[in-house]
Amino acid sequence: MKVLFSIFCFVSLINYSFSQSKWTGNRTPTYSELIDHLKSVSKNHSEVELYALGSSDYGLPIYVCIVNGSQDSLRTFEKARNETTILINNAIHPGEPDGINACLIWLDKWIANGKKVDNLPVIAFIPAYNVGGMINRSSTSRANQNGPDEYGFRGNARNLDLNRDFIKMDSENAFTFCNIFRALEPDVFVDNHVSNGADYQYTLTYISQMKERMAPSLRNLVYGTMLPEMTKNLRSKKWGLFPYVELKGETPDEGIYAFNDLPRYAMGYAGLFNSISFTVETHMLKPFPERVQATLAFMEELIDWTKNNANRIEQSRKNANNWVQDQSWFRFNYELSEERDSINFKGYEHSFPVNEITGLKRLLYDRTKPYQKMIPYFNKYIPTDSVRIPDYYIVGCQEKEVIRRLEMNHIKFRKIQKDSLIDVQSFVVTSFKSSDRPYEGHFKHKEMNYELINFKYKLKAGDIIIPTKQNSAMFIHSVLQPKAEDSYFSWNFFDSYLQEKEYFSNYVFIDKIQEILDSDAKLKEEYIRKKSEDESFRNSEWQQLYFIYSKSNYFEPSFMRLPVYQLISSKIKN
Numbered sequence: 001m002k003v004l005f006s007i008f009c010f011v012s013l014i015n016y017s018f019s020q021s022k023w024t025g026n027r028t029p030t031y032s033e034l035i036d037h038l039k040s041v042s043k044n045h046s047e048v049e050l051y052a053l054g055s056s057d058y059g060l061p062i063y064v065c066i067v068n069g070s071q072d073s074l075r076t077f078e079k080a081r082n083e084t085t086i087l088i089n090n091a092i093h094p095g096e097p098d099g100i101n102a103c104l105i106w107l108d109k110w111i112a113n114g115k116k117v118d119n120l121p122v123i124a125f126i127p128a129y130n131v132g133g134m135i136n137r138s139s140t141s142r143a144n145q146n147g148p149d150e151y152g153f154r155g156n157a158r159n160l161d162l163n164r165d166f167i168k169m170d171s172e173n174a175f176t177f178c179n180i181f182r183a184l185e186p187d188v189f190v191d192n193h194v195s196n197g198a199d200y201q202y203t204l205t206y207i208s209q210m211k212e213r214m215a216p217s218l219r220n221l222v223y224g225t226m227l228p229e230m231t232k233n234l235r236s237k238k239w240g241l242f243p244y245v246e247l248k249g250e251t252p253d254e255g256i257y258a259f260n261d262l263p264r265y266a267m268g269y270a271g272l273f274n275s276i277s278f279t280v281e282t283h284m285l286k287p288f289p290e291r292v293q294a295t296l297a298f299m300e301e302l303i304d305w306t307k308n309n310a311n312r313i314e315q316s317r318k319n320a321n322n323w324v325q326d327q328s329w330f331r332f333n334y335e336l337s338e339e340r341d342s343i344n345f346k347g348y349e350h351s352f353p354v355n356e357i358t359g360l361k362r363l364l365y366d367r368t369k370p371y372q373k374m375i376p377y378f379n380k381y382i383p384t385d386s387v388r389i390p391d392y393y394i395v396g397c398q399e400k401e402v403i404r405r406l407e408m409n410h411i412k413f414r415k416i417q418k419d420s421l422i423d424v425q426s427f428v429v430t431s432f433k434s435s436d437r438p439y440e441g442h443f444k445h446k447e448m449n450y451e452l453i454n455f456k457y458k459l460k461a462g463d464i465i466i467p468t469k470q471n472s473a474m475f476i477h478s479v480l481q482p483k484a485e486d487s488y489f490s491w492n493f494f495d496s497y498l499q500e501k502e503y504f505s506n507y508v509f510i511d512k513i514q515e516i517l518d519s520d521a522k523l524k525e526e527y528i529r530k531k532s533e534d535e536s537f538r539n540s541e542w543q544q545l546y547f548i549y550s551k552s553n554y555f556e557p558s559f560m561r562l563p564v565y566q567l568i569s570s571k572i573k574n
């Protein structure tokens with residue numbers, strides 16, 4: 001027995017030191033090394049579970065690794081939903097793999113320290129989200145980054161930036177993420193990255209949710225307690241934690257601003273479901289092993305804080321879910337205010353010497369001249385749009401891609417059983433602009449405007465009706481309100497409604513206009529006025545006929561009318 005015990009100790013000691021050295025150097029594992037390693041860890045330790053929860057565009061699966069689940073494939077997800085859970089996403093940008101190594105080191109340490117679970121939250125991490133990007137390895141695609149020796153590429157197998165894909169869901173990866181996210185319903189979410197941009201002293205920076213978009217209970221918890229306490233604790237461990245350095249101008253002297261975490265981003269998406277979310281951004285110019293330790297320090301501090309404040313987190317999320325359902329207005333399209341605060345910043349002096357090759361001035365940070373000073377901090381956003389929240393939305397059953405996305409996001413709705421007529425408000429688009437170059441596979445729309453028309457809608461069997469009083473209401477408004485910055489309309493889901501399908505021949509239609517004008521006195525008056533005021537109109541047969549056509553019964557009602565409707569009244573039969 002004694003012999004057996006010492007052999008066991010010997011084996012675990014060897015395991016620990018081996019694993020320690022394996023992930024702390026300047027190397028990050030390949031996809032297959034990573035998954036093979038986690039398979040073997042989960043095989044040897046039943047407390048560590050590994051699940052393939054869906055595919056990626058590359059074809060290989062996306063895994064989630066769960067520590068402190070219930071060690072039962074079905075009950076683990078139930079446990080995660082019911083108890084406090086942290087979800088960490090790695091390698092959405094595989095050129096920024098710090099989180100992969102940090103999670104592996106954390107796992108090794110947890111095992112070596114005896115797999116303690118007292119008050120530990122459920123810890124879930126996606127080891128490799130962008131599988132295709134991870135397989136596309138090189139040592140050159142991050143031109144400004146200090147290690148590791150090899151790493152993956154930002155674009156996925158279809159060259160999509162997955163950190164813009166959480167609403168439009170063009171990738172299979174996004175569907176798998178949705179599956180993982182909704183199965184776990186994490187209380188806290190972290191997306192691990194490496195920075196671009198300025199040089200400064202910090203290794204560890206973070207993005208937290210735009211405070212104006214958050215429910216008050218979560219805003220108070222995160223900005224009032226969580227971030228100040230985590231910053232203090234990390235500082236005591238020699239890790240200065242600082243907001244992500246998003247520059248207002250060319251250098252930090254002109255100030256930095258808070259990031260607008262739109263729903264298209266991982267953390268913005270998670271925030272719509274009242275998950276407390278962060279993006280960790282380690283500094284690209286610090287060596288990889290140091291960045292990994294910084295990511296690990298954030299992770300450990302986050303786990304500790306969550307462990308010690310689980311009840312407050314749960315209560316604040318509950319209050320946030322109630323708050324979301326109580327709202328009568330949805331505010332969106334936030335713009336950065338010019339109002340400035342200031343923040344104590346540890347940077348480096350800079351100068352603009354002339355570069356010999358270009359013959360032009362270049363920016364040069366001087367690491368031998370560190371400074372600490374107050375710089376401007378723009379951290380206030382103002383909503384530029386708001387709408388009164390309807391009781392229900394209706395989406396036409398023909399919009400299968402939209403309905404599929406709502407279903408994947410666990411949005412509660414019911415299907416209409418039989419055809420009937422119903423009074424709704426209909427969005428009729430009056431103007432919009434489209435980008436002239438593709439952005440993430442889309443000619444995305446912006447500056448959308450519409451008129452809200454009272455309309456008798458012919459509800460079809462299969463159409464879906466979505467109550468807005470549900471915990472995911474912020475997600476629902478963000479995708480269905482046409483003017484919202486990441487709406488399905490903006491992401492081109494409804495483009496087919498923006499084009500007329502029928503036209504007329506002038507020589508035929510001209511014989512009808514007398515009858516049309518005679519039957520509509522108001523139209524006749526408008527026509528006569530326009531003809532007298534507008535010279536180009538007066539001289540164009542087409543313009544005159546189209547004017548009458550577009551206001552007559554011959555005009556197609558589907559043109560510019562979105563297949564999304566809203567119901568203000570809560571009285572719904574059917």
Ligand SMILES: [Zn+2]
Nearest residue numbers: 093096193194
């Ligand atoms: Zn990134």
